[in-house]
Structures are given as structure tokens and as C-alpha cells.
Amino acid sequence: QLQLQESDPGLVKPSETLSLTCTVSGDSINSRSYYWGWIRQPPGKGLEWIASLYYSGKTYYNPSLKSRVTMSVDTSKNHFSMNLTSVTAADTAVYFCARDSLNQYFFDFWGQGTLVTVSS
């Protein structure tokens, strides 16, 4: 059974960089059928797609976050990562990693999510 598990950075200070890793088990991140993505949810609010990545390293980003986001993949560890720079309190959210269905544009498996709080 496919499982995704986000790392837990917990508290990040304003202006610093938020780093997250998603470890995939039960499937190979080298799959040619899927992308792998990040979605976030501020407390009490809705969902926002952040970015998605293919095993080859090809990425595509939400235009509203593109200037601050970088995704990468480590196929040897079967995990992918995201960095979000210059964070503010507005970046406080639960961050989910998920399997992205490539050209069908939906997310079929999700991690449990990790709450990241931006505060000094």
C-alpha cells in the first residue's frame, strides 16, 4: 500500500527557509506515470497547490509561489523535497505531500500532513 510521510520541521522563524521532505513507501518515485506534489492548508482555511515534480527533476510551480519555491528529488532514497524561502506568518499551514496523477491533474494519495508554524 502506498504511503507518504512528511518530515516535521515544526517551528520556522520569519525570513528563514522552510524545508520539507516526503518519503514514499509502497511505490517507486521513479514511476513514469505520476508526478509528486505539495499542497498546503492554512489553519481553518482551504487547500492551495504549491508545486509538483517528476522523477526526472522536471518541476512546475504555482505561479503565486514560484519565486520562493524549489522542489528536488532523491530517487536513491525514494523521497522528494521542497524549500520555501523568506517565510512569513502567512506561510503557517499544514503541508501535505501527495501523488500527482500527471496529465489528469488530480492527487490520488496523500500524506497525513505536517503543521509548520512560522513564528519568532
Next chain:
Amino acid sequence: QSVLTQPPSVSGAPGQRVTISCTGTSSNIGADYDVHWYQQLPGTAPKLLIYGNTDRPSGVPDRFSGSRSGTSASLAITGLQAEDEAIYYCQSYDTSLSASKVFGGGTKLTVL
């Protein structure tokens, strides 16, 4: 403000049928991009409920169904059960400004 518009809340009694609408524009649903639906129970990750407008992943009861027409889509739930109380999100793909996956603002379903 979300690109896709959903009602903030809907409600229904056990056994009843409810529908949740998702309204988009000519740059997303109206551009023939599929609509997908997710169910988020309290304190949990979203779960894919409907994909490709009408298809259900394995394990999702056939009480849940989806449809799309023009620039809108709908999720219907029949035989409402207490366990259906959750927040439901629609999602599609948008080509305005730059390509992006977009979500609706979510609809809270209350089972009376």
C-alpha cells in the same frame, strides 16, 4: 478568494440527497478541464472521492457521484450518513495567467 466557487455550507438529514456545486470559468472547467472532488474529515488529510468528473476510486461508495456541465460541476451524495459529515473540495486545472492546479474554497457538509 478561490478560483473555483463553492457554497460555504450545505446540510441534510440522514437518508437524504444533497448536492454541492463548484463554479468555475472559461479558463478552467469551461476549458474542458476535468473536475475532481476530495473529502476531508476533521483532522485528516483530504481523500480523493471523484476524479475525471464522474469516476470513483476503488472503495468509494456509489452514493457519491459527480457531474460537469459548462463552467460548473456538482457532487451529489445520496442516502446521507452521519459519517459523511466533512468538508468537500473541488479541484481543477486553470490556464489563466499561468498554468496551475486550483481548488474550491470547500463546503462544510452537516448531517442534521
